Amino acid sequence: MKEETLYEIKGLYRDDFRIRGFRFGSGEKSVCVIGSMRGNEYQQVFSCSHLIERLKALEEKGRIREGKEILVIPCANPYSMNVKKRFWTIDNTDINRMFPGYNLGETTQRIADGIFKNVKDYKIGIQFASFYMSGNFVPQVRMMKTGRENTELASQFGLPYVVLHNPRPFDTATLNYNWQIWETNAFSIYTTSTSAINKKSADSAVDAILNFLSKQEIIDYKGHEGYISRVVESKEFVNVRSEKAGFFESFVEAGEKVRKNQLLAEITDPYTATVLQEIRSPENGIIAFAHNEILIYQNAAVFKIIKDIDS
Amino acid sequence: MTEKIITVVSVQLPIDEKLKIQKHRLFPKNQDEKELEKSGRRIAIVTGIHGDELEGQFVCYELCRRIKENSALLSGIVDIYPAMNPFGIDNISRGIPAFDLDMNRIFPGNDNGDMNEYIASQIVNDIEGTELCIDIHASNIFLTEVPQVRINELHKDVLLPYALKSNVDFIWVYGASTVLESTFAYSLNTRNVKTLVVEMGVGMRITPEYGNQLVDGIFSLMKELGIWQGDVSSVRKPVVSNDASGKDVCYLNAPCSGIFIKEKNHGSMVKKGDVIGKIIQPLSGELLSLIKAEEDGWLFTIREYPIVEEGSLMGRILKGDRL
Numbered sequence: 158m159k160e161e162t163l164y165e166i167k168g169l170y171r172d173d174f175r176i177r178g179f180r181f182g183s184g185e186k187s188v189c190v191i192g193s194m195r196g197n198e199y200q201q202v203f204s205c206s207h208l209i210e211r212l213k214a215l216e217e218k219g220r221i222r223e224g225k226e227i228l229v230i231p232c233a234n235p236y237s238m239n240v241k242k243r244f245w246t247i248d249n250t251d252i253n254r255m256f257p258g259y260n261l262g263e264t265t266q267r268i269a270d271g272i273f274k275n276v277k278d279y280k281i282g283i284q285f286a287s288f289y290m291s292g293n294f295v296p297q298v299r300m301m302k303t304g305r306e307n308t309e310l311a312s313q314f315g316l317p318y319v320v321l322h323n324p325r326p327f328d329t330a331t332l333n334y335n336w337q338i339w340e341t342n343a344f345s346i347y348t349t350s351t352s353a354i355n356k357k358s359a360d361s362a363v364d365a366i367l368n369f370l371s372k373q374e375i376i377d378y379k380g381h382e383g384y385i386s387r388v389v390e391s392k393e394f395v396n397v398r399s400e401k402a403g404f405f406e407s408f409v410e411a412g413e414k415v416r417k418n419q420l421l422a423e424i425t426d427p428y429t430a431t432v433l434q435e436i437r438s439p440e441n442g443i444i445a446f447a448h449n450e451i452l453i454y455q456n457a458a459v460f461k462i463i464k465d466i467d468s
Numbered sequence: 469m470t471e472k473i474i475t476v477v478s479v480q481l482p483i484d485e486k487l488k489i490q491k492h493r494l495f496p497k498n499q500d501e502k503e504l505e506k507s508g509r510r511i512a513i514v515t516g517i518h519g520d521e522l523e524g525q526f527v528c529y530e531l532c533r534r535i536k537e538n539s540a541l542l543s544g545i546v547d548i549y550p551a552m553n554p555f556g557i558d559n560i561s562r563g564i565p566a567f568d569l570d571m572n573r574i575f576p577g578n579d580n581g582d583m584n585e586y587i588a589s590q591i592v593n594d595i596e597g598t599e600l601c602i603d604i605h606a607s608n609i610f611l612t613e614v615p616q617v618r619i620n621e622l623h624k625d626v627l628l629p630y631a632l633k634s635n636v637d638f639i640w641v642y643g644a645s646t647v648l649e650s651t652f653a654y655s656l657n658t659r660n661v662k663t664l665v666v667e668m669g670v671g672m673r674i675t676p677e678y679g680n681q682l683v684d685g686i687f688s689l690m691k692e693l694g695i696w697q698g699d700v701s702s703v704r705k706p707v708v709s710n711d712a713s714g715k716d717v718c719y720l721n722a723p724c725s726g727i728f729i730k731e732k733n734h735g736s737m738v739k740k741g742d743v744i745g746k747i748i749q750p751l752s753g754e755l756l757s758l759i760k761a762e763e764d765g766w767l768f769t770i771r772e773y774p775i776v777e778e779g780s781l782m783g784r785i786l787k788g789d790r791l
Contacts, residue, residue: 166778169725264779326649402482427483452482454583
C-alpha cells in the first residue's frame with residue numbers, strides 16, 4: 158500500500174487541505190474508489206477505511222493481480238468534515254457539483270479538477286454516495302442513464318438492487334456523470350446510512366466491492382456471492398409522502414419487506430401528541446428509502462418502495 | 469388604485485408555523501383584474517431567492533412607494549414578490565436552511581414533489597402569463613457588482629431589447645450551461661415569460677443608489693409595456709458584452725490563501741499591470757501576492773469579503789476592446 162497526497166491547498170489559519178490516496182498494486186489503472194465529498198458522509202469514509210484495511214491484507218498475501226492498480230480516496234473533503242459542515246466551508250458550494258472541475262476557477266472547481274485529474278483514467282470508478290434527503294437506503298448500486306451505463310457490470314457487485322435514474326440538470330456536474338462521459342464505468346454505491354455509522358452495511362458494501370474486483374480479475378478473493386441484483390429504474394419507485402407536518406415515528410426500516418396497507422409510520426402533533434397521519438404502504442414491496450429524522454415537512458418523501466414484481 | 473397582499477403558496481411547518489410566499493399586487497382602481505392579466509400589461513418583480521441577497525428589498529419598497537405617490541398613472545398590474553426564500557432571509561442564509569438547498573437550482577419545481585419543489589412550482593404557476601419578470605439578485609456576500617443584467621445566450625434575442633431599457637450599466641450575455649437550466653429565470657424564459665436577471669451591489673447589504681437606479685429602469689420598462697402612464701427618466705446606455713464564448717471577461721482568482729485588501733473599486737477603468745489589490749498574511753506579516761490587472765478594461769466586479777483561499781474570485785474585468 159502506498160499512501161500519497163493527491164491534491165493540496167495551503168491553508169491560511171488551518172492546516173493545509175489535503176486529499177489522500179491509498180494505492181494498491183501497480184500497472185493498469187483498474188479501479189478507483191472514492192468515499193466522502195461532503196462533510197456529513199461519515200459512513201462513506203468508514204466504508205472506505207474498511208476497504209483499505211481489507212485491500213492491505215490482500216496485498217500482503219499477494220492477492221492483487223499482476224499489472225492491476227487500485228486507488229482508494231477515503232475523503233475528498235476533510236475541511237468540511239472537521240467542522241461538521243456538509244458543503245465547502247467558506248462558500249457552501251458542493252464539490253460534487255463542480256466536475257469535471259477547472260484548474261483556474263474557484264476553490265471547489267479547482268478541488269474537483271484536482272480529484273478528476275487523479276481519477277479519470279481508471280477503467281472502473283466507484284463512489285460511496287449519499288442522497289440529498291436525510292434517510293436510510295436499502296444497499297444499492299446506482300447509475301445514471303447516460304447511454305453509457307452498464308447494468309450487467311453493476312450486477313456483479315451482488316447488491317440487492319441496481320437502480321437507474323435519468324440525470325437532471327445538476328447531475329451533469331457530478332463525478333459519476335463525468336466519469337461516464339470520460340468512458341469510465343461509473344457506479345455509485347449507497348450503503349444504509351450517511352451521517353451515522355452502520356458497520357454491517359459498510360461491511361457488506363466492502364464485500365460487494367471485493368467480489369466485484371474478483372469477478373473483474375483484479376484481485377483473488379472468494380467471499381459471499383451476494384444477491385442476484387434486480388435492475389429497477391428510480392421512476393418505478395413508489396413514493397410515499399407526508400400529508401402533514403409534525404413529529405415522525407417510523408415502524409419499519411430500509412430493506413424491510415412490507416405488505417399493502419401495513420402501518421409504516423405515524424405523524425403526530427408536536428404539542429398534543431394527536432396522530433395527524435397514519436402512513437400505510439400502498440403496495441407490497443421493499444422499503445428502498447426511509448426518512449430518518451424526527452421532524453417531517455408536508456409533502457416530503459418519507460418512503461420509497463420497490464414494488465414486488467408479482468404484485 | 470387597488471392593492472392586495474396575496475399568499476401565493478402556504479405550507480404547514482412541523483411546529484406551529486406556516487411558510488408563506490406572498491406578493492403585493494397593485495393595479496388601477498375600477499379595472500377588471502382578469503382583463504388586465506389577459507392584456508399583457510403585467511410585470512412581476514421578484515427577489516430573495518437567495519436569502520442573503522438583500523438589494524432587492526429596497527427596490528420592492530421604493531417601487532411601491534413611487535407607484536402609490538402617483539397611483540392614478542398606473543395602467544397595468546404590478547406584482548411584487550419580496551421574499552421567495554423566507555427561511556433564508558430569516559437565517560441570513562443563501563440557500564434554504566433546513567435543506568441546505570440552493571433554491572435557484574430547483575425550478576420549475578414539481579406540483580407533486582417535496583415541499584420546496586412544490587413551492588417552486590406554485591411560484592412559477594403564479595407568474596406564468598406575466599409579460600415581463602425581473603429577478604433581482606445581489607451577487608453574493610463575497611463580491612460587489614455594478615448594476616447589470618445577465619442573459620443566457622439562448623434568450624438573447626427576446627430579452628436584450630428589454631435589458632437595454634432597464635437602466636443598468638452592463639448587460640452580460642453568457643454561454644448556455646446545462647446546470648443553469650434549473651434556475652428560476654431559465655424556467656420562466658422557456659415558458660415564454662420574459663425574465664431578466666439583475667445582479668447589483670453585494671450580499672447582506674443594501675445600496676440605495678443602485679436601488680433607485682433600477683427602480684428608474686423598472687418604470688421605464690413599465691412605460692414601454694403600457695403599465696405606467698407617467699413620465700420616466702431617460703435610461704443610461706449600458707455596456708453590452710456578447711460573451712457566449714466566454715472570452716470577453718478576465719477573471720482574477722486568488723493564487724493563494726490570505727486576506728485580500730482591495731485597492732480599486734468596482735466600476736473602475738484599469739490598465740494592464742494596475743494593482744487591483746493585495747493578499748496579505750497577518751500571522752507572518754508577509755505580503756503574499758500583488759493582484760494586478762492582466763488586461764486593460766473595466767473592473768465590474770470586485771471582492772468585498774477579505775478572506776480568500778486559493779481560487780477565490782477577487783474580480784472580473786471586461787476586456788478593453790469589448791468596451
